[in-house]
Amino acid sequence: MRLLVLGGTEFVGRAVVEEGVARGWKVTVFNRGTHEAPDGVTALRGDRGAPDGLEALRHGEWDVVVDTWSWAPTAVRDAAELLAPRAASYVYVSSRSVYEYPVPVGADESAPLVEGSPDDAEYRDRIADYARVKAGGELAAVRAFGDRALLARAGLILGPYENIGRLPWWLNRIARGGDVLAPGPAELKLQFIDARDLAIWMLDAAARQVGGAFNVTSPVGHTTMRGLLEACVRVTGSSARLRWAEPDPILAAGVQPWQDLPVWVPPGELYEFLHRTNVDKALGEGLRCRPVEETVADTWAWLRSIPGDAPQRADRPAVGLDPKVEESLLSGGA
Template sequence: MRLLILGGTEFVGRAVAVAALARGWQVTVFHRGRHEAPEGVSVLHGDRTAPDGLKALAEAACDWDVVVDTWSAAPSAVLRTAELLAPRAHRYGYVSSRSVYAWPAAAGLDENGPLVEGAAPDAEATDYARDKRGGELAAMEAFGADRSLLVRAGLIIGPWENVGRLPWWLNRVARGGPVPAPGPRELPLQYIDVRDLAEWILDASEAGLSGPYNLVSPQGHATMGELLDACVRVTGADAELRPLDEGTVAAAGVEPWTDLPIWIPRGETYDALHGADVSKAVAAGLRCRPVAETVADTWAWLGSLDGEPPLRSVRSHVGLSPEQEAALLPDVPRGPV
């Protein structure tokens, strides 16, 4: 299989490239050159936002079986690229988001749920949800619905994460001592290991699947307690998980999801972020590795880095400040900073 990845050097795109290389696929990555591409790929450089930014793609003397696109900004960049590639590629896989569903997304929502009004396919950047839906529309406009795969991913974690959610928990647990542990422990989580996402995208592309698919783990695959326990085990830290209920968290002025990454208390937002129906993707071969494996491999990746993990500048800060942690655990002695 001949694969073109639009991106291919960070998080999801990198995972797709590594998985495809392991299958013996011929992989080309088209990117701006800001990050090193995986060893073994062919490289084309260009900037999709620049007037002549697709020149390298236009002049490439090859066609592709599959295109995978992870673009998250203006739909117009998806449309321009997809229109250029439509005569030269068989299928277009667009990594979208469950954010395309109209808010609030009800628990158990499948791919037929109501959607946000997407930005026009030729529009410049608006907001994340409308842009992702606009990207879906752009892919289908250029390739047609029967050649477009819309991968509506939820929370993505694992090695190469450039958002910082699981890395924050691992680094905080590694420092040891009392650690805020929002609960309840048995709170189910829905997420997708980036490598499982990549493998599913390649399987689905090879099988010729089209249309939208929710891509997160099945409900009950892991719990908040299991994730935090795994962080303690793999770091080997002398850490004490201090259980916190949602009332304590709210009283301290701490925000779920951002200040305490991954965690959301039960309610409307929890249903939207951790309550997706993924039966369609499971029927199409989705397999999710144990949470302990995801946590261990992410910790190993962090240990292999020379410096801090990469973070996307467009993402908001994640994790507790020292002041917020002190508010959550007021009985813990604080030394000089």
């Protein structure tokens, strides 16, 4: 199989490339070259935001194209239109954020979407406009490839190479030891997808020429807040003590769920959207999710293998709780 990854050096793109190489596929990456390409691949250079930036893609044929783009949809449009005559399948790594919020519990891929356009060349704010640009990217992929477009609407993504900082923050905080504020309820059910499981599923489905939209994250209750944080304690070998606190005092202190305490969202409308996703369609198409312990252990092993801090995307704010706020909450009886 011939695989082209648009990107391919960071997080999800890196996981896709490594999975393709492990399968013995002929893997090509296309990017600006700001990060070194993984071993065993052919590297093409170009800037999707520049005039003639796709010149390196004007020749060649591929069985599967994987696109991880998260900015202006015109970049997806231009790449997809250029590649449509020479590629069998186009996989666009989308997001569940494309659904019109709030999403009814149990809703599937047919739920209403936010408005987007494949011809949208601008975005004002990377976070505020995320849903719109992802929706536009989906439309661009479908317009060029039709039913050969596979839309992977991923949920929370964790695992090695994470450049958002969610699981790395928890691992590093717990590794420091001491009392750790653990946001409850402890048995709060979580959904996430390991980037490697996302990569495996996308390549398997694309190789079978599966098309259409899929919610791609773990089944509801794949783990819990307790399961995630206790796994962090075990794999780091830390003497940290988890001090469980109910949501109300945490929120009253001005702590921002998801941002200050990554992964965690208290029970409510946003929690239902993030952690009670219908994934029946993806499960029926072969999605399998590894245990949380494996994701946590492999992420910790990766963190220890790299010099310095974990990579951080420049377009995303750093996550994590201010130590002074944590200390204040813990001393207040959390």
